[in-house]
Amino acid sequence: MIQQEIMRVISQQEIARNIYELTLEGTMVKQMNQPGQFVHIRTNPGLDPLLRRPISIAAIDQTKQQFTVIYRAEGKGTNLLAQQTENSQLNVLGPLGNGFPLNEFHPGETAILVGGGIGVPPLYELATQLHKQGVKTIHVLGFQTKEVVFYEQEFAEFGETFVATVDGSHGTKGFVTDVIEKEQLDFDGLFACGPTPMLNALQQRYKDRKGFLSMEQRMGCGIGACFACVCHVNEPVNGKDYVKVCSDGPVFPIGRVVLT
Amino acid sequence: MIQQEIMRVISQQEIARNIYELTLEGTMVKQMNQPGQFVHIRTNPGLDPLLRRPISIAAIDQTKQQFTVIYRAEGKGTNLLAQQTENSQLNVLGPLGNGFPLNEFHPGETAILVGGGIGVPPLYELATQLHKQGVKTIHVLGFQTKEVVFYEQEFAEFGETFVATVDGSHGTKGFVTDVIEKEQLDFDGLFACGPTPMLNALQQRYKDRKGFLSMEQRMGCGIGACFACVCHVNEPVNGKDYVKVCSDGPVFPIGRVVLT
Amino acid sequence: MSRLNIELPGLSLKNPVMPASGCFGFGQEFSQLYDLNKLGAIMIKATTLEPRFGNPTPRVAETAAGMLNAIGLQNPGLEGVLMNELPWLEQFDVPIIANVAGSEMDDYVEVAKEISQASNVRALELNISCPNVKKGGIAFGTIPEVAAELTKQVKDVSSVPVYVKLSPNVADIVGMAQAVEEAGADGLTMINTLLGMRLDLKTGKPILANQSGGLSGPAIKPVAIRMIHDVSQKVKIPIIGMGGIESVDDIIEYFYAGASAIAVGTLNFSDPFICPRLIEELPRKLDELQVSHISELVGRSWKTYAG
Amino acid sequence: MSRLNIELPGLSLKNPVMPASGCFGFGQEFSQLYDLNKLGAIMIKATTLEPRFGNPTPRVAETAAGMLNAIGLQNPGLEGVLMNELPWLEQFDVPIIANVAGSEMDDYVEVAKEISQASNVRALELNISCPNVKKGGIAFGTIPEVAAELTKQVKDVSSVPVYVKLSPNVADIVGMAQAVEEAGADGLTMINTLLGMRLDLKTGKPILANQSGGLSGPAIKPVAIRMIHDVSQKVKIPIIGMGGIESVDDIIEYFYAGASAIAVGTLNFSDPFICPRLIEELPRKLDELQVSHISELVGRSWKTYAG
Ligand SMILES: Cc1cc2nc3c(=O)[nH]c(=O)nc-3n(C[C@H](O)[C@H](O)[C@H](O)COP(=O)(O)OP(=O)(O)OC[C@H]3O[C@@H](n4cnc5c(N)ncnc54)[C@H](O)[C@@H]3O)c2cc1C
Ligand SMILES: Cc1cc2nc3c(=O)[nH]c(=O)nc-3n(C[C@H](O)[C@H](O)[C@H](O)COP(=O)(O)OP(=O)(O)OC[C@H]3O[C@@H](n4cnc5c(N)ncnc54)[C@H](O)[C@@H]3O)c2cc1C
Ligand SMILES: Cc1cc2nc3c(=O)[nH]c(=O)nc-3n(C[C@H](O)[C@H](O)[C@H](O)COP(=O)(O)O)c2cc1C
Ligand SMILES: Cc1cc2nc3c(=O)[nH]c(=O)nc-3n(C[C@H](O)[C@H](O)[C@H](O)COP(=O)(O)O)c2cc1C
Ligand code: FES
Ligand code: FES
DSSP states (O other): OOEEEEEEEEEEEEEETTEEEEEEESGGGGGOOSTTOEEEEESOSSSSSOSOEEEEOOEEETTTTEEEEEEEOOSHHHHHHHTOOTTOEEEEEEEESBOOOSTTSOTTOEEEEEEEGGGSHHHHHHHHHHHHTTOEEEEEEEESSGGGOOOHHHHHTTSOEEEEETTSSSSEESOHHHHHHHTTOOOSEEEEESOHHHHHHHHHHHTTSSEEEEOOOOOSSSSSSSOOSEEEEEEEETTEEEEETTTTOBEEETTSBOOO | OOEEEEEEEEEEEEEETTEEEEEEESGGGGGOOSTTOEEEEESOSSSSSOSOEEEEOOEEETTTTEEEEEEEOOSHHHHHHHTOOTTOEEEEEEEESBOOOSTTSOTTOEEEEEEEGGGSHHHHHHHHHHHHTTOEEEEEEEESSGGGOOOHHHHHTTSOEEEEETTSSSSEESOHHHHHHHTTOOOSEEEEESOHHHHHHHHHHHTTSEEEEEOOOOOSSSSSSSOOSEEEEEEEETTEEEEETTTTOBEEETTSBOOO | OOSSOEEETTEEESSSEEEOTTSSTTSHHHHTTSOGGGSSOEEOOOBOSSOBOOSOSOOEEEETTEEEEOOOOOBOHHHHIIIIIHHHHTTSOOOEEEEEOOSSHHHHHHHHHHHTTSTTEEEEEEEOOOTTOTTTHHHHHHOHHHHHHHHHHHHHHOSSOEEEEOOSOSSOHHHHHHHHHHTTOSEEEEOOOEEEOOBOTTTOSBSBTTBOEEEESGGGHHHHHHHHHHHHTTOSSOEEEESSOOSHHHHHHHHHHTOSEEEEOTHHHHOTTHHHHHHHHHHHHHHHTTOSSGGGGTTTTTSOOOO | OOSSOEEETTEEESSSEEEOTTSSTTSHHHHTTSOGGGSSOEEEEEEOSSOBOOSOSOOEEEETTEEEEOOOOOBOHHHHIIIIIHHHHTTSOOOEEEEEOOSSHHHHHHHHHHHTTSTTEEEEEEEOOOTTOTTTHHHHHHOHHHHHHHHHHHHHHOSSOEEEEOOSOSSOHHHHHHHHHHTTOSEEEEOOOEEEOOBOTTTOSBSBTTBOEEEESGGGHHHHHHHHHHHHTTOSSOEEEESSOOSHHHHHHHHHHTOSEEEEOTHHHHOTTHHHHHHHHHHHHHHHTTOSSGGGGTTTTTSOOOO
C-alpha cells in the first residue's frame, strides 16, 4: 500500500563528496518489502521546488521502522534535502514501484550486482536480502572519481567487490563492463542500476542471461498516473507497447525495455 | 547607508496571539538612527515567497548591535518568519525610510503616541528616544481584542498608557480616537502609526496640530525605485504631486498625504 | 444538507473539486490511495481516436512553482478507453468528464460521438488547446473561427453537454470564449497550459525531448484568475477553473473570479491526497467566510453585491 | 581581456547584465547601494510625453514565484527625464536604454525623437506591451500591423537604434517579431509581463486597484525561454532577454535560448545587489562551461554545433 507520511529524520551524513546517507523513520517502512523500490520525497513543504524527488531505498530496518537512502546533492531539491538534520520532518510518498525479484535466484547461485554512481544504493538492500536467502553476490561499482566512491566496504562484507572509476583514481580505470570482462567474472545472473548508457551496454552484452535492470526517468506523479516516465518495450507487455518506470518498474527484466 | 545583511536571530517569542517579537543581531544596527524606520526582510531564501516583507524597527540596542521587530504572523511570509529560531539566519535589507523626527519636540513637551495593532511597534523605540531627550509621552494603543494586546506594560513604564479594543474585551471599547476624546488628553504634538482609517481619522481631527503619521503601503523594492508605494499629497512636495512611502516616508507630517 | 453540491450542464457534482485531465490517468492509480467516490467528478486523460504513445522522454521538467509537460496525449485510444477504462470507472458514483483530443476535426467528432454515449460520461471536455501535439491542436485553440467550427461539429454529435477547454496562449481570451459559446458550448474549462521551455545547463538543449511543453502549476494561477475573471463576465455558460490550485484559499479565489467548479492538476503530483483533502477543508473555509453555500461565491470579484 | 563584453546596435556593453525597465527607476536609489558603472547598461523607467501619476494603489501583489504590478507607467514625463534624470546619469560610463511609452502613436514618436537625442541614450526600448495602460499600449503589442507601423514611425525619428519590447500575451510571438523586424527594429527585448490577477480572500475583489497587472518573476521564465528560442531562430536582429532571472544559470539559459544580453527585473526587489553579483559570478560560470566568451553561448539550444 502506497502511503504519504511525514517521516522523521534519524540521521544524515555526507559519506562521500556531495553523497549523503539519510535515515528516516515511520510506519511506511512496514510496507517496504522489496529491494529496488523507491520513495518520492518532497524536499520542501512550499512550492519551490514543486515536484517530489524519486530516491531508491538503500537499506531497510524493519525492527527500528527505519530506512536509508543514499543520494547525490546536485540540483535544487537534493540540495535542500541535504540541509535536513536530525528530527527534521520530511513528506515521503512510498514505497513505490516494483523492485528486484528475489525468487528468481536460488541458494548457492551467484548474482553479480552492477551499480553506477547513484545507481549503487538500491543494490545494497538487494545484497542484504540475497544473502539472507543464500545467494552469493559479486559487486561491481562504477564511479566518476575517487572522491565520490561510497559503500565499498559495506559491499565487501557480502562478497568480492570491484570498483571502477572513470578517471582511474581508484580501482580499475574505466567502466563497470571493463571490470567484468577484465576479471572474467562468472555469474548465474545479474542485477544492475545506473545511468542508461551503462544499462544499455549491459543489456547488449547479457541480453540472453537472467538479469534485471533498474531504470531512471524524469517523473511527475511517481505512481503511474501521468505518463511522464514511459519507455518503449521490445515486445508488447500485457498488450501495451510501453511500460511506466514508476509503477511497472523501475526494475525490468533485461531485454524488456528499449534503451538508447 | 542601506545594507543587505545576513543577520542572526537572537530570540523569537510569541508575545500575544500570533504576535511575535523577534530580535536580530548584525552590523546594520549601527545605521539605525531614527525610530520609525523599517527593515525589508526576506522570509525565505528561495522563491516562495518572492518579495520581502517590510517590518518596522521596534527597539534598537546599539551596545549589543541588536534590534527588535514585532509583527503579526498572518500570511505566507510572516508565518515563515515566525518559524525562525535562535541562530537562524535572515536576509535583511535596511534600515529603510525616514522615521519620526525627534528634533521637533523640546524637553518638557508632551507627545501623544497613537498606535493601532501592528502599528504599535515603532512607537516603542520612539517613546524610548523621546524620553531620552526629556519629552513626556502619553500612549494610546488600539487593538482588535484582548488576546492581541502587547507591550502595554512596556509603554506604561514611560507614561500614561490607554488601551482600546474594538470588542471591548480590554481597556476602553472602541477606537483610539474615542479614548483621546473621552480622556480629554492634552498634548503638544502627536505621533501615530496604524491602519489607514485610523490615520485618516487622526489627520482630520488634528490636521492643524504638530504631528507625524507613519503609513503602510504594499511594496516592491522598499528603496524608492519601483513606484509601488506612492501616495498623493495635498500640496506638491519638491515639485512632485506624490511621495513614496518607502523612501520619502513611511513617516510624514500630518496633513501632507492624501488619506482615504 | 450539502454546502458544496453544484449543478452544471450534464453534471451533478457532490462537490466542486475534481482532478484535471492528464494528471489522474483514468483513475486506477489514485483509487489505490483513496475512495474516488469522494470526488466531485473525474476529468480523464485525453482520448484520441487511435492509441498514442506520445512524445519521447524526458516529458517533464521542473520550473519555478510550476512544471512543463510534453506527454503528447499518450492514451490507449477510443476503443481502449471504451473497453477498459470507462467500464472500470463505473464502480464509482462519480460523473466522468471525457477529455477529447485529435489532430483533425473529424477525429474529434468521431471520438466525441462514441465516447459521449458511454453511460458514465456526463460531459465532454474538448481539448482544443493542448500545446503538445504538433498538428492541429494548437491552431484549434488560438483561432476563434476554427474553435467555433469544431465546437459546433462536436455539439452536433455529442450525447452529453460539451465543455471547451481554452488555451491561455492567446491575446484575446474573451473573444475566444464568446466564439465557442456562440457555437453552442455548454461550458468552458480554463485554463490549459502556457507554452514554455527549459534548457539543460550542461548540453544547452531543451530538457524536454519535445523541446517545448505546457507550463502548469501555481506559477500560472494569476493568468488563470485573470482570464476567468474577464471571461465569466462576458459569457453565460459556466466555467470550471484550473491552474495551480493547491489550497482551499485558491479554490475560493477561483470562485471569486467566476468559476463554478475547479480542477486540480499538477498538485496531485506533489500531494496525491490533495483532492479529498481540499474537499474536507472546504466547509470550514465557508464557515470562516460566513457563506452557507459555495455557489454564493461565484463571480464575487466583479458582481456588485451588498457590502 | 573581457569575456563578457557584447556589441549590439548602439550598445557597447562591458557585460550583458542590466536592470530591466521599471525595476530600477532612473538609477538614483540603486546608486546608493553600488557603483552603477558596474552595469552593462541601464534600462530606465518608461518615459511618456507628459508626467504620469500612474494607477491607484495597491500596485503590487505577490504570486507564486512571481509578482503582479500595475504601476501604470508613473514617470516625470519627457521634460522631467530630459532635465533631471538623464543628466544625473551622465556621471556614469554606462549606456542608457530609454524605455518609451505612450497612449497614442504620436506620443511615442515625439518622446522617441527627443529622448534619443540625449547624449547618454544609446538605444530606445519601445514599450508596446505594457499591460497597465488602458489606452493604446496593449493593442500596440498584440496586433503585428500596428506594432510594425509604430516601429516604423519611431525609427524614422530616432537618432539611436530602436529595440522593440514584445508582449508575451500573444498567440504568435514569431509573427510579431518578424513584423517589427521588417518595420526596421534594430533589436528586440523580451519579454514584458503576462497579464494576471489576484483576488483578496477577504473582500473577493482584485488586490490591485487596477484589477489586473503584469506578472513577472521566475514564474514566467519558461515562457520567456520558449519565446526567445522560437524568435531568435526566425529573426536576424539581437534579443535582450528578461523574465525571472535570478542566477547565473538563468543567464546561461537565456543565452542558450538565443538572447545576446539579459535584463534583471523583479529580482532586484528580492536582492538589490543582484546585478553586480551576477556580473561577478559570470566568469567562473564560463570557466565551468569551458567557454572563453559568453557570446559563444548565444542560441546553443538550436544551433547545430560540433559535439
Ligand atoms: C526510480 C529512481 C530512483 C532513483 N534513486 C536515486 C538514488 O537512490 N540516489 C540518487 O542520488 N538519485 C536517485 N535518482 C535520481 C534522482 O531522482 C535525481 O538525482 C533527482 O531527482 C535530482 O533532483 P535535483 O533536485 O538534484 O535536481 P534538479 O535539477 O533540481 O531536478 C529538476 C527535476 O528533474 C528531475 N531529475 C533530475 N535528474 C533526474 C534523474 N537523474 N532522474 C530522475 N529525475 C531527475 C527531478 O526529479 C526534478 O523533477 C533516482 C531516480 C529514479 C527515477
Ligand atoms: C513601512 C511598513 C512597516 C510595517 N511594520 C510592521 C510591523 O512592525 N509589524 C507588522 O506586523 N507589520 C508591519 N507592516 C505590515 C507588514 O508588512 C505586512 O503585514 C506583511 O507584509 C504581510 O505579509 P504576509 O506574509 O503576512 O502576508 P501575505 O498576504 O503573504 O503578503 C502578500 C504580499 O502583500 C504584502 N502585504 C500584505 N499586507 C500588507 C500590509 N499591511 N502592508 C504592506 N504590505 C502588505 C506583503 O508584503 C506581500 O508582498 C508594515 C508595513 C509597512 C509598509
Ligand atoms: C502531466 C500533465 C498532463 C496533462 N494532460 C492533459 C490532457 O491530456 N488533456 C488536457 O486537456 N489537459 C492536460 N493537462 C492540463 C491540465 O489538465 C490543466 O489544464 C493544467 O495543468 C493546469 O492546471 P494545474 O496547474 O493544476 O496543473 C495536463 C497537465 C499536466 C501537468
Ligand atoms: C514593478 C515593475 C515595473 C515595470 N515597469 C516597466 C516599464 O515601465 N516599462 C517596461 O517596458 N517594462 C516594465 N516592467 C517589465 C520589466 O521590465 C520586465 O520586462 C518584466 O518584469 C520581466 O522581467 P522580470 O521577471 O525579471 O521582472 C516592469 C516590471 C515590474 C515588476
Ligand atoms: S511518473 Fe507519472 S506515470 Fe510515472
Ligand atoms: S516600494 Fe518601490 S518605490 Fe516604494
